[in-house]
Amino acid sequence: MEPLVDDVGSFPLPTSVDREVFGRAYESARQAIVVGEDPFKYDFVHKNYCSIVLDMFRRKLRSGLDVTNFPQSQDAVKKVGEVIHRAMERGSFVVDSREAILPEVCVINAEAKRLSEEFGKKICLRVSIFGPMEQYLKEIGTTAYADVLESFAETIRRFCENSILDNKYIKTEVVSIDEPSFGFFNINTDSSLLCEVLDKAFDFKGPTRQIHLHSSARLPDLLGVKNVDVLSFEYAASPKNIEGISKRMLESADKFIRVGVARTDIDSILAELHDKGYAQPTAEQLVEAQDVIRKRFLFAKEKYGDCMTFTGPDCGLGSWPNPESAQLLLERTVAAVRSS
Numbered sequence: 464m465e466p467l468v469d470d471v472g473s474f475p476l477p478t479s480v481d482r483e484v485f486g487r488a489y490e491s492a493r494q495a496i497v498v499g500e501d502p503f504k505y506d507f508v509h510k511n512y513c514s515i516v517l518d519m520f521r522r523k524l525r526s527g528l529d530v531t532n533f534p535q536s537q538d539a540v541k542k543v544g545e546v547i548h549r550a551m552e553r554g555s556f557v558v559d560s561r562e563a564i565l566p567e568v569c570v571i572n573a574e575a576k577r578l579s580e581e582f583g584k585k586i587c588l589r590v591s592i593f594g595p596m597e598q599y600l601k602e603i604g605t606t607a608y609a610d611v612l613e614s615f616a617e618t619i620r621r622f623c624e625n626s627i628l629d630n631k632y633i634k635t636e637v638v639s640i641d642e643p644s645f646g647f648f649n650i651n652t653d654s655s656l657l658c659e660v661l662d663k664a665f666d667f668k669g670p671t672r673q674i675h676l677h678s679s680a681r682l683p684d685l686l687g688v689k690n691v692d693v694l695s696f697e698y699a700a701s702p703k704n705i706e707g708i709s710k711r712m713l714e715s716a717d718k719f720i721r722v723g724v725a726r727t728d729i730d731s732i733l734a735e736l737h738d739k740g741y742a743q744p745t746a747e748q749l750v751e752a753q754d755v756i757r758k759r760f761l762f763a764k765e766k767y768g769d770c771m772t773f774t775g776p777d778c779g780l781g782s783w784p785n786p787e788s789a790q791l792l793l794e795r796t797v798a799a800v801r802s803s
Contacts (some may be wrong), residue, residue: 466774468797469530472591472609473781474519476536488512492566513570518570522786526793530636533567540593540601547662556614563621575633586633592625594640595619595621595664607652616663624667639673640664654684665690679707686716695721695775700728709750713770721773722763725756725796727780746788756799
């Protein structure tokens with residue numbers, strides 16, 4: 464079976480969109496959804512948030528991805544962190560289930576019938592959220608308090624569980640918890656506690672459960688997280704990451720792998736192109752050639768075989784210049800994998 468092509472989540476806002484206005488509309492949408500109202504009924508929210516989210520999601524769907532993450536166009540740690548802050552003001556690190564929602568998922572679900580009919584298929588959704596360790600590092604620091612870590616895990620579990628959709632028009636196929644600091648900047652505790660925390664965060668049923676890392680340095684430490692199905696890491700921009708885990712290790716732990724095969728590290732890409740004399744590169748120049756992506760994919764596929772069940776670009780598309788260049792990268796990645 465060939466790996467499914469998905470994306471990690473972030474996507475650039477259209478250049479015509481005022482980020483501050485979008486942020487205000489997002490907050491209004493969240494408030495409406497929490498109290499059971501339809502965010503589409505408010506013209507400001509509909510125009511400046513809902514329609515933009517749906518336009519970006521359509522771009523992703525047009526790229527041909529097998530599983531499409533909702534478009535993440537804001538500081539994803541801050542988005543959840545702000546909700547945690549409200550809980551902290553009430554004396555808890557656990558967010559009330561009613562408030563543990565991702566507005567983008569709600570907006571896409573509301574339009575799922577229209578999207579399904581437009582694209583002639585059931586929408587296969589991927590949901591991503593920054594995990595309990597990332598949130599803990601931001602809010603508390605590196606000193607480990609087991610009860611607080613478990614509270615953060617319960618909060619993330621609630622966000623995940625509330626994002627699981629399954630109806631005639633849309634299904635949440637993948638839920639990914641992202642822990643980009645793990646392996647670089649860590650909470651001072653042993654791996655067993657961190658595995659317990661992640662098991663709690665992933666304690667839900669239905670979708671494939673991924674954990675996404677930027678480094679593979681401590682990836683073997685997570686093989687004991689029983690509720691994780693797929694481990695994911697950056698490879699395209701960080702080739703040495705692939706040395707961090709073997710097919711045998713995955714098989715022994717009954718785990719699978721997702722490998723990023725297209726570069727998204729836009730600052731480095733721009734610097735390299737500038738050195739070559741391209742001061743204002745086009746989308747065609749920003750995106751790697753299909754053959755380059757294909758060779759990288761084939762190398763990873765040869766290494767992991769059937770243990771490699773997902774692939775796609777590295778994360779970081781949110782920093783790209785515009786949606787057009789990001790969409791081209793997704794399209795080229797899909798084409799590279801399917802031509803292999």
